[in-house]
Amino acid sequence: MTSLEKLRLAFAEGLGTDPAEITDALAYGNIGWDSVAHMAVVAAIEQAFDIMMETDDVIGMSSFSKAKEIVSKYGVALNVAG
Amino acid sequence: MESLLTLQGKIALVTGSTRGIGWASARLLAQHGATVLVNGRSDSDLLKQRVEELKSICGGAEAEGFAFDVGSADAVKECYGAIFKKHKRLDILVNNAGILEDSLLGMVTSQTLARVFHVNVEGVVLNMQYASRLMARHQNGSIINLSAIIGRVGNAGQVVYGGSKAAVIGLTLSAAKELAPANIRVNAVAPGFIDTDMVRQLPREKFEERARSIKMERIGTTEDVARAILFFASDLSAYVTGQVLGVDGGMLI
Numbered sequence: 237m238t239s240l241e242k243l244r245l246a247f248a249e250g251l252g253t254d255p256a257e258i259t260d261a262l263a264y265g266n267i268g269w270d271s272v273a274h275m276a277v278v279a280a281i282e283q284a285f286d287i288m289m290e291t292d293d294v295i296g297m298s299s300f301s302k303a304k305e306i307v308s309k310y311g312v313a314l315n316v317a318g
Numbered sequence: 319m320e321s322l323l324t325l326q327g328k329i330a331l332v333t334g335s336t337r338g339i340g341w342a343s344a345r346l347l348a349q350h351g352a353t354v355l356v357n358g359r360s361d362s363d364l365l366k367q368r369v370e371e372l373k374s375i376c377g378g379a380e381a382e383g384f385a386f387d388v389g390s391a392d393a394v395k396e397c398y399g400a401i402f403k404k405h406k407r408l409d410i411l412v413n414n415a416g417i418l419e420d421s422l423l424g425m426v427t428s429q430t431l432a433r434v435f436h437v438n439v440e441g442v443v444l445n446m447q448y449a450s451r452l453m454a455r456h457q458n459g460s461i462i463n464l465s466a467i468i469g470r471v472g473n474a475g476q477v478v479y480g481g482s483k484a485a486v487i488g489l490t491l492s493a494a495k496e497l498a499p500a501n502i503r504v505n506a507v508a509p510g511f512i513d514t515d516m517v518r519q520l521p522r523e524k525f526e527e528r529a530r531s532i533k534m535e536r537i538g539t540t541e542d543v544a545r546a547i548l549f550f551a552s553d554l555s556a557y558v559t560g561q562v563l564g565v566d567g568g569m570l571i
Contacts, residue, residue: 275454291447
């Protein structure tokens with residue numbers, strides 16, 4: 237499984253939805269992505285990649301594509317097996 | 319049977335723990351098996367000494383010192399980054415660091431207001447923010463915030479301090495509701511008149527007047543408060559959240 241797939245799974249877990257629904261177009265406010273779900277997504281991402289995100293990144297993670305940028309900052313290579 | 323009070327295997331951070339209530343709490347948590355991370359504002363000799371003392375009284379238990387200003391977002395971020403790197407978890411946070419500045423309402427400066435709220439309120443929020451994220455990973459944790467009797471009943475000359483300690487109650491109650499689904503408990507302890515360096519600075523007359531207002535007829539000790547903190551830190555309070563526990567000997571203000 238690549239890290240990108242792991243990220244998609246973490247989102248699906250946090251949002252309680254199907255991984256197929258996690259696309260680049262997904263943004264905060266869609267498919268039940270509210271503030272409570274947001275913290276669950278953050279926890280799932282941190283767990284999946286064993287990282288601890290800074291508060292600015294937690295607040296700034298407004299879409300799936302933004303999340304890809306953010307996890308890359310923590311040394312996650314998205315196209316490599318994670 | 320394993321004691322409900324055991325903190326074996328738990329990681330605890332106690333802010334402002336080089337002296338007073340913080341130090342008594344750090345000692346008591348360590349005596350019950352926790353690995354205690356002590357904190358002071360600066361990297362002082364006292365902080366290093368406290369770490370060594372903890373290690374010796376607890377038979378070589380782990381202890382570490384973290385020097386940072388609890389109200390500084392960057393410093394707090396760095397501290398929790400280091401905790402994550404080394405321990406991957408945090409089980410107990412005691413938000414004890416606080417400052418006391420008395421001033422009659424007409425003489426409150428914006429600097430006093432900023433200083434007191436920076437440490438007593440901002441510091442608590444910042445630490446809860448990072449701690450709760452570490453605790454959420456393993457769906458367990460206990461946060462204990464230090465309020466004060468003044469934050470519940472008020473006192474002349476303590477508009478700023480009392481306001482900051484009342485804010486601690488409000489933020490404790492809200493965080494308790496927000497974090498309960500993640501099995502993170504948030505409670506507050508509201509000490510009365512406790513024998514610390516902070517109250518020893520009071521003029522003798524004022525000190526005696528306060529001491530006389532305590533129904534149990536003695537000033538509280540830092541250990542009295544530490545025991546209430548241990549209660550909230552341990553499984554004895556496993557189903558208790560959003561509470562404010564007065565530790566004041568029946569003091570009336």
